[in-house]
Every structure is written in structure tokens, then in C-alpha cells.
Amino acid sequence: MLIELHKELKDLIDLAKYIGEIKGEDFLEIGKIVEELQSLYLNFYDYKETDIEKLLQRYNEKLREWLKKAEETLTPYEIVKITRHPQRFTLIDILENVYDSYMELGGDGELNLDPAMICAKALLSRRVGDEVFFHQVMVIGHEKGHGEEFRRGGSATPWGNEKALRYMKMAETEGIPIHFFIFTPGAYPIEDPPGAAQQIAMNLYYMSKLEVPTVSFISEGGSGGAEAIGLTDIRLMAEKGYYSVISPEGAAAIEAKLKEGRPPREIVEKMAKNLKLTAKDNLELGTIDKIIPEPPLGARRKDYEFFKRLKYELIKATDEVVLQTRSLKMLRRYALSKQSTESFKYFVNWNLSEDEREILIENRYNKYRKMTQWALLESKGLLKSVTEKTSRFGQKIVYEMKYNILKKSQRTFLKFWEELVSESSLIIKPVSDPVKSVYNLIVGKKARPKVKTLTEIEEDTGLYVSPLALQDKTVTCPQSDKYGCPDLWVPDLYGEFCGVCPTCGYHFPLEYKWYLNNIFDKDSVNTFNDDLSSGNPLNFEGYAEKLRIARKETGLNSALLSFEAKLGGISLVAVMLVSDFRQGTVGVAEGEKFIRAIEFAKLTRRPFIALVHTTGGIRIHEGTMGVVQMPRCTMAVRDYVDSGGLYMVIFDNNSYAGPVASFLGAAPYKFALKSTRLGFAGPRVILETTGQAVPPDYHSVENALKRGHIQGIWDRRELRKKLFFALLTMGGPNLYYR
Amino acid sequence: MKINFQELTQLLQKFKANPYKTYPVVTPHTGYLVEFKVKEGDYVAGPTGEWLEKPGTPLFVLEREKNPKIIRSSHFGTVQNLRMDLLKKFVEAGETVLEIKHPLTQEEIISEILLSSLLVVRAPETARYILSQELVKKLEQKGMGRTKIKEGDELLIMTFMKRETPIYLKEPGEFILYQIYFKPFELVQAGSPLIGLCPIEDLPYLEKIIHRIKEEWSS
Numbered sequence: 001m002l003i004e005l006h007k008e009l010k011d012l013i014d015l016a017k018y019i020g021e022i023k024g025e026d027f028l029e030i031g032k033i034v035e036e037l038q039s040l041y042l043n044f045y046d047y048k049e050t051d052i053e054k055l056l057q058r059y060n061e062k063l064r065e066w067l068k069k070a071e072e073t074l075t076p077y078e079i080v081k082i083t084r085h086p087q088r089f090t091l092i093d094i095l096e097n098v099y100d101s102y103m104e105l106g107g108d109g110e111l112n113l114d115p116a117m118i119c120a121k122a123l124l125s126r127r128v129g130d131e132v133f134f135h136q137v138m139v140i141g142h143e144k145g146h147g148e149e150f151r152r153g154g155s156a157t158p159w160g161n162e163k164a165l166r167y168m169k170m171a172e173t174e175g176i177p178i179h180f181f182i183f184t185p186g187a188y189p190i191e192d193p194p195g196a197a198q199q200i201a202m203n204l205y206y207m208s209k210l211e212v213p214t215v216s217f218i219s220e221g222g223s224g225g226a227e228a229i230g231l232t233d234i235r236l237m238a239e240k241g242y243y244s245v246i247s248p249e250g251a252a253a254i255e256a257k258l259k260e261g262r263p264p265r266e267i268v269e270k271m272a273k274n275l276k277l278t279a280k281d282n283l284e285l286g287t288i289d290k291i292i293p294e295p296p297l298g299a300r301r302k303d304y305e306f307f308k309r310l311k312y313e314l315i316k317a318t319d320e321v322v323l324q325t326r327s328l329k330m331l332r333r334y335a336l337s338k339q340s341t342e343s344f345k346y347f348v349n350w351n352l353s354e355d356e357r358e359i360l361i362e363n364r365y366n367k368y369r370k371m372t373q374w375a376l377l378e379s380k381g382l383l384k385s386v387t388e389k390t391s392r393f394g395q396k397i398v399y400e401m402k403y404n405i406l407k408k409s410q411r412t413f414l415k416f417w418e419e420l421v422s423e424s425s426l427i428i429k430p431v432s433d434p435v436k437s438v439y440n441l442i443v444g445k446k447a448r449p450k451v452k453t454l455t456e457i458e459e460d461t462g463l464y465v466s467p468l469a470l471q472d473k474t475v476t477c478p479q480s481d482k483y484g485c486p487d488l489w490v491p492d493l494y495g496e497f498c499g500v501c502p503t504c505g506y507h508f509p510l511e512y513k514w515y516l517n518n519i520f521d522k523d524s525v526n527t528f529n530d531d532l533s534s535g536n537p538l539n540f541e542g543y544a545e546k547l548r549i550a551r552k553e554t555g556l557n558s559a560l561l562s563f564e565a566k567l568g569g570i571s572l573v574a575v576m577l578v579s580d581f582r583q584g585t586v587g588v589a590e591g592e593k594f595i596r597a598i599e600f601a602k603l604t605r606r607p608f609i610a611l612v613h614t615t616g617g618i619r620i621h622e623g624t625m626g627v628v629q630m631p632r633c634t635m636a637v638r639d640y641v642d643s644g645g646l647y648m649v650i651f652d653n654n655s656y657a658g659p660v661a662s663f664l665g666a667a668p669y670k671f672a673l674k675s676t677r678l679g680f681a682g683p684r685v686i687l688e689t690t691g692q693a694v695p696p697d698y699h700s701v702e703n704a705l706k707r708g709h710i711q712g713i714w715d716r717r718e719l720r721k722k723l724f725f726a727l728l729t730m731g732g733p734n735l736y737y738r
Numbered sequence: 739m740k741i742n743f744q745e746l747t748q749l750l751q752k753f754k755a756n757p758y759k760t761y762p763v764v765t766p767h768t769g770y771l772v773e774f775k776v777k778e779g780d781y782v783a784g785p786t787g788e789w790l791e792k793p794g795t796p797l798f799v800l801e802r803e804k805n806p807k808i809i810r811s812s813h814f815g816t817v818q819n820l821r822m823d824l825l826k827k828f829v830e831a832g833e834t835v836l837e838i839k840h841p842l843t844q845e846e847i848i849s850e851i852l853l854s855s856l857l858v859v860r861a862p863e864t865a866r867y868i869l870s871q872e873l874v875k876k877l878e879q880k881g882m883g884r885t886k887i888k889e890g891d892e893l894l895i896m897t898f899m900k901r902e903t904p905i906y907l908k909e910p911g912e913f914i915l916y917q918i919y920f921k922p923f924e925l926v927q928a929g930s931p932l933i934g935l936c937p938i939e940d941l942p943y944l945e946k947i948i949h950r951i952k953e954e955w956s957s
Binding site: 473 | 767789791
């Protein structure tokens with residue numbers, strides 16, 4: 001009996017300390033209580049058992065009451081602290097308490113390809129009346145570990161994400177659902193192959209058409225690292241979890257324009273509030289589907305009630321995903337909504353037939369396609385919107401007719417004819433050859449037909465003078481110390497040399513209009529969706545003003561330009577991320593414009609090119625609304641590539657973070673101009689996360705090529721020629737649509 | 739080959755009289771000297787950092803065609819002979835603007851003495867090099883500074899693209915292996931020093947000199 005009391009006292013101390021750590025030492029009189037409890041613990045055996053029991057009861061009541069009080073005044077930053085607290089439950093606790101049995105695949109503590117990423121096969125039981133059914137599921141998720149240093153707090157390395165992808169494929173082969181658990185402060189930002197950004201992009205690309213039901217549960221969702229295993233049919237989120245584009249500390253460092261050191265506490269707290277990272281906010285924004293309630297101040301390792309609830313919600317969510325693909329679902333869906341946590345009224349088989357898998361993927365596409373659309377601002381009247389809709393519908397019919405119905409039959413016939421001709425030539429040849437040779441002898445040999453060559457592209461792009469060239473002065477090439485480059489006269493540099501140092505090939509940055517005017521045919525660039533812009537969905541302090549200034553300075557409504565253009569007569573659809581508008585960061589409007597452009601390219605059967613003038617990542621002022629553009633756009637890319645389109649990305653200047661880790665990185669063909677810097681996180685973030693400085697050329701394009709992140713390095717002076725050549729070579733004779 | 743004691747003593751005396759090396763800083767091209775960023779006697783630093791990524795101290799600004807260029811220090815030391823008379827004047831290319839007086843360290847003097855006194859075997863080709871197996875065995879037994887080598891001994895193996903060529907000692911007499919300048923299997927440029935050998939009879943004298951340098955110069 002005394003032992004139990006001793007244990008209870010220890011738990012109480014833990015709880016009091018926990019409250020103190022979350023709410024701060026000056027919350028009520030928590031510091032005093034901790035001291036009192038600790039002195040009680042030291043002099044435990046001096047008291048009588050009955051006294052202790054009474055004391056403990058009093059303390060218990062008091063602490064429970066305070067817990068409730070603490071819950072009432074919880075701020076977003078305190079929620080972040082709860083999520084990161086070592087006493088919080090982790091994936092291992094879930095595997096132990098939610099699943100009936102599990103087996104970790106490829107890992108035993110530290111002996112693991114990546115201890116921060118755990119993959120396991122698990123059994124989940126469902127009680128229906130007196131019967132118990134077992135479901136087999138694949139569990140993939142981050143493990144923070146309770147103070148285990150080697151797990152790096154749940155930051156998955158690139159090869160950890162690759163491992164996750166491998167087990168996703170395994171689950172797909174076996175046809176079992178996957179439960180993802182996201183407990184990550186962010187991906188481990190190193191470029192070692194396969195590369196942080198590239199692997200996240202690969203994961204997203206693959207997950208968008210994963211043919212099994214997927215459910216994810218977010219406790220700590222840090223941007224790209226969370227997305228790497230977060231593109232799922234249903235996204236659940238813990239009530240005291242956070243899901244954000246960047247950690248509040250990171251946002252504060254950017255906001256305070258710090259180069260190094262820690263940002264002040266007040267700014268961090270303000271950022272946590274501004275970023276709208278709590279579960280409630282995310283539900284309102286529509287980036288998650290459901291909140292799993294937690295006890296006051298969050299569930300800890302021993303909150304078994306919470307695990308019971310989580311188990312029920314996981315089964316229910318998987319049921320929901322499966323039932324959405326079934327034709328006979330009305331009754332069961334109704335029953336689902338009425339269900340109790342104790343037992344289920346029926347059994348749902350989680351295996352999907354082939355038709356159901358198709359519906360599953362379609363449902364997933366529609367779900368993400370609709371996400372965040374409410375935040376778009378489109379300035380147009382009723383008439384304009386009606387005419388646009390009709391014209392879009394008309395276009396659809398025309399192109400469907402042209403390509404799907406007419407072209408298909410035509411192509412089948414052509415293929416048949418080709419076969420016929422080459423087959424028959426074998427029969428006719430022995431007969432016709434002697435005749436031919438006699439004929440040649442008499443008449444004289446006919447000249448052989450010329451071998452077809454790829455057409456040369458004309459240099460007709462119109463006259464464009466970069467405004468940068470209008471200065472009479474010289475500049476020094478930054479690499480002149482190394483290569484001894486002479487100074488460059490600005491009108492030459494930005495005119496004839498296309499902003500490239502003729503000695504060493506260093507590329508000076510150029511404005512985005514240069515590309516529009518020098519790559520594509522004269523007067524062929526035709527932008528669309530220009531009026532699409534994003535508002536301020538999070539009501540982020542000061543963001544509206546920043547947007548207004550950017551709009552005024554650039555005359556653009558978003559950082560992404562989408563346009564149709566021609567290159568040597570080849571008609572194509574392209575997008576360009578512009579550095580002038582908030583460093584080419586991606587938010588809701590940019591994501592939507594990208595998807596619309598790629599859908600337009602799919603509809604009109606044209607190649608799709610993404611030019612990256614510069615991208616600084618996901619716009620932090622749009623929070624998770626920006627983050628979900630990663631899965632959204634990657635899905636559109638997958639859809640386009642699968643239907644036969646040619647998607648090519650060309651990087652220039654600086655390309656970092658979210659976009660590279662999703663819709664840009666997922667491209668089958670990626671090229672970069674010289675002097676580009678390409679990567680996931682900048683040197684400062686790498687130093688802070690890994691504790692190791694990286695060499696100055698860590699993100700250089702040469703290293704990116706060495707690591708296999710891109711397919712080639714191009715020179716800006718030859719961009720038009722190279723791009724044309726690439727279109728002809730990669731697209732082949734039947735440019736698009738195999 | 740024997741060590742030329744006279745030359746060595748002269749070299750030592752030179753170092754003793756003036757334990758500095760001066761690096762003149764010249765203008766890379768013509769232009770107006772707009773501004774000095776240092777004063778006479780200032781301490782300046784060369785490039786630093788693990789990859790020498792942090793540039794040296796700015797010395798002065800040279801402007802040509804509206805392109806102000808900051809000239810930076812590439813050595814450590816103090817500024818001397820600053821030509822204040824050139825300020826705001828047009829300067830020709832190659833004009834010495836200031837000098838950086840670099841105090842020589844103990845290691846720098848020792849390495850210079852060794853390079854001038856030892857018999858240095860240099861790389862005949864750009865390739866990878868390893869010590870010959872016999873020499874490695876000897877080194878393990880005797881240790882550095884005690885391994886004897888005589889004429890005709892196999893010293894090194896040059897390996898390049900799986901093609902291996904042995905290198906023999908051609909000088910007459912007996913030597914001691916005194917210094918190794920390369921790392922095994924590292925690509926060495928042609929002409930770079932590989933190993934330093936000391937004639938066996940001169941060894942006590944050389945050791946004495948080095949001992950003296952170590953005592954007299956604080957590092």
C-alpha cells in the first residue's frame with residue numbers, strides 16, 4: 001500500500017513539473033507545490049500512511065483543478081511546448097498501446113537505417129459483437145524517442161524517407177492500408193544522396209497514386225518533413241499538436257532578420273500565434289480533416305484512455321476511406337456516425353478491388369484539388385466568369401474530340417499501316433531487289449534520301465534590351481580572384497553576353513522579363529490567370545501590407561506567371577516563379593495557378609515547362625495553406641506525367657525548400673543554369689539543425705549534378721537552343737501523348 | 739650530396755636579422771584610389787575559415803569606370819609603407835600601394851630550412867604515390883628520422899590508373915628519411931615535394947639547428 005502511494009507521489013511530482021514546464025514557473029504557485037511535493041518525497045517515511053493518503057488526495061485535487069485552469073489559458077506557443085515535451089507520447093507508445101501486436105521492420109533502437117523513421121507491420125483488432133476481427137496495416141512514422149539522442153528528435157534523413165517509400169510500395173503490393181504518424185520538427189536538411197528535397201518530392205509523387213487506403217495522424221507536423229509521409233486520404237490531428245510551415249523559432253529568426261543567434265522570446269510567441277499552427281486553426285483552414293481530442297495539457301505516455309480513442313478513430317477513418325470507394329455504403333456510413341468507442345456494429349473489409357482503387361485515387365485527387373481554394377481572390381464579374389466557364393467547357397470538348405477520339409483511331413490505323421509496310425517489304429524485297437538493281441544499272445543509281453535531322457532553331461526572338469544594361473559602368477565578376485576575369489562593361493554584359501561572364505561562365509542574375517523575351521518566339525508569350533491572387537488567409541500581421549507593396553512594385557498579382565508560348569514553332573504551356581514578387585515564394589495563388597496551368601497543358605496536349613527564376617520556398621505568411629500546395633501541385637504533376645505529358649524544370653539563381661521538395665523536384669527532367677544554387681535548406685539552417693557547417697559550394701549546381709539531383713547544367717546564352725533541342729529529343733516525334 | 743653549411747648559416751642569419759616576410763600589395767589595374775580602409779601599422783588578416791570562405795581585411799578601394807573595387811589582404815601581418823600620397827590620385831597598374839609585414843612562424847622557418855637543406859625527391863608526374871613496402875616495414879621498425887636508405891633502394895611507388903611504377907634513389911651515399919610531404923593515395927601535382935632525405939653524416943648538425951630554431955623562436 002505504501003509502495004503504491006510512493007508511486008502516486010512520484011506521478012504527482014511529474015505532473016506538477018510538467019505543468020510548470022509548459023506554463024512557466026510563475027503559473028499560479030506551481031513552483032511552490034513542486035518544492036512541497038519534493039520535500040514530501042524525501043521525508044516520505046516520516047509520515048503516517050493515513051496522513052500521506054490525505055495529503056496526496058489534496059494535492060491531486062489541486063493539481064487536477066490547476067490542469068483545467070492551465071488548459072483554459074493555453075497559448076499557441078504553449079501548445080508547441082506540449083508537442084515537443086519528452087513526456088508526450090511517441091510512435092512507440094502508439095504501437096504498444098493502440099495496435100494489438102506489431103513488428104518493426106528493419107530497426108532495433110540505434111541499429112537502424114534511420115532511427116527517426118520507423119516502419120512496422122501491425123495488427124489492429126476490431127470487436128463486432130462477440131467476434132474479434134484483425135486488420136493488418138503498415139505503420140510508418142517518425143519516432144522522437146523519449147530523450148534518445150540518436151533519433152534526432154524525429155528528423156528523418158533523406159534515406160529515412162526513402163525507406164518509408166520502400167515500405168509504402170510493399171504495403172501497396174500486399175494491398176493493406178497504411179497508417180502514417182507524423183512526429184517531426186522537419187526533415188534533416190542534408191543534400192547527401194538521395195537528397196532531402198528530392199526524396200520528399202519522390203515520396204509525394206508516389207503517394208499521390210498509392211493504391212491503398214491511407215490515414216495520417218499529425219502530432220508534430222513540421223513542413224516538408226511532415227509532407228514526406230503526409231499525403232493521405234484522411235488527415236487526423238492531435239488536439240495538442242501543431243502543424244506548421246516553419247517552427248515558430250525559424251519564423252521569428254526570419255522576421256527579426258537574424259543572421260545567427262536565438263530570436264527573442266516575444267517574437268517567437270507572436271509568430272506561434274500568427275502562423276495559425278494549432279489543430280483548431282488547421283481544421284478551420286481545411287488542411288486537416290479531424291481533431292482527436294486529448295486530455296487537458298495533452299496526452300502523455302500513460303494516458304490509456306487517449307490511446308483507446310485513437311484506436312477507434314484510426315479504424316473509423318480507415319473505414320471511411322474504404323467506404324467512400326464502395327457503391328453500397330449508405331447504411332454503413334450512417335452507422336459509422338452513430339458508433340460508440342466500445343465496439344463496432346459491423347466489419348469492413350479493407351481490401352479494395354480494382355475499380356475501388358481507381359475511385360480511391362480519384363477521391364484523393366479531388367480532395368486535394370479542393371483544398372485551400374476558398375482563400376483565392378479572383379476579381380471578375382458574373383458575366384466574365386460565365387463566359388470563361390463556357391469557353392473552358394468548349395475547349396474541353398474540342399480537345400477531347402481532337403485527341404482522344406480522332407487521334408486515337410488515327411494513330412491505331414497509322415501503327416497498323418507501319419507494321420503492314422515493314423512486314424510486306426520483307427516479302428516483296430527478294431522479288432523486287434534484282435529488278436531494282438538491273439533498273440539502277442541501266443538508269444544510274446538514284447541518290448539516297450537524306451537522313452532527317454533535327455531542325456535548327458532560328459534566332460528570332462525580337463529585340464529586347466534589359467533595363468540593367470542601361471548604365472555606363474563596369475562590374476567585377478565575383479570569380480575574378482580565381483579565374484582572373486577582366487572587368488565587364490555593363491551594356492555588354494547584360495546585352496550580348498546574356499549576363500554571363502565570358503571568361504569563367506559565371507551567371508549574373510537577370511530580370512524575369514529577359515527570359516520571356518529571349519527564350520520564346522517573338523510575340524508568342526500569352527499569359528493567363530493573371531488576376532488570380534491570394535489574400536491573407538491567416539490574417540498574418542503585416543502580410544497584407546507586404547503583399548500590397550509587392551503588387552505595386554512588380555505589377556503582378558502572384559509570384560507565379562503562367563503562359564502559353566511558342567518555341568521554334570512548338571506550342572507549349574509554361575510557368576515561371578518570379579523572384580521580384582516576395583522571392584518567388586509559393587502560396588495559395590501560386591499553387592492554384594500552377595495546377596490550372598498544368599491541367600490546361602494536359603487538356604491541350606502540350607509540353608509543360610517550369611522556369612524557376614528564384615524560389616525561396618513556401619511563403620511562411622500563408623502557413624499550412626502554403627504547405628499543402630506541395631501535395632496539391634505534386635498530384636497535378638503526377639496526373640499530367642501519367643497521362644503522357646512532358647514536364648521539364650529549369651532552375652536558375654536560387655531554388656530552395658518546399659517547391660523543390662515537391663512539384664519541381666518531382667519532375668522527370670530537371671536542368672539548371674550555371675551558378676544556380678539548389679537545395680533544401682540554406683547553410684544557416686543546416687548549421688543549426690546538424691551542428692555542422694557546410695562548405696560554400698555545398699548547394700552549387702555542380703554538386704547537385706554530382707548527387708544526381710538534376711540531369712544537366714545549361715548555359716544561359718544557349719538556353720533557347722538547348723530547350724528547343726530538349727523538346728525535340730525528349731518529346732520525340734509524337735510530342736506528348738504516347 | 740652534402741649539406742652546404744655556409745649557405746645554411748647565411749640563411750639562418752638572414753632569418754635572425756629579419757624574421758619577417760614582406761608582401762607588397764599592388765594595384766591590379768589602373769584607377770582612382772578612392773579610400774584607404776587601413777592605417778599604417780594596422781593588423782590585417784588573410785582569408786580565414788575552414789574553406790577560406792571568409793575574405794581578408796579590406797585594404798583600399800580602387801575605382802575604375804564607376805566600379806569601386808575593394809582590394810583585400812591575402813596575408814596575415816601588419817601594414818607598412820602606406821602610400822598616403824596616392825590617395826584620391828590616379829594610379830597606374832602594378833603600383834605598390836602598401837606592404838604587409840608578415841612575421842615568420844617557427845614552422846615556416848623550419849620548413850624553409852629543410853627545403854633548402856634536405857635532398858627533396860619531387861613527383862615526376864601528376865599521380866598518386868605510396869611508400870614502397872620495404873620502406874614502410876623499415877619505418878615501422880625504426881621510426882621516423884632513423885630509417886636508413888642507400889643508393890638503389892626502392893623509395894616510392896607511383897600509381898596512376900592502375901599502372902604502377904617504382905621510384906628508386908639515384909643519389910650515391912647513405913641517407914636518413916627525414917620528412918614525408920604527401921599522404922598515401924592522394925593526387926600529387928608534378929614537381930611537388932614527396933619526401934625529404936638527409937645525408938647520414940649531416941644528421942646531428944641539422945637536428946641541432948632545428949633544435950636551436952625551436953628554442954629561439956617562440957611559435
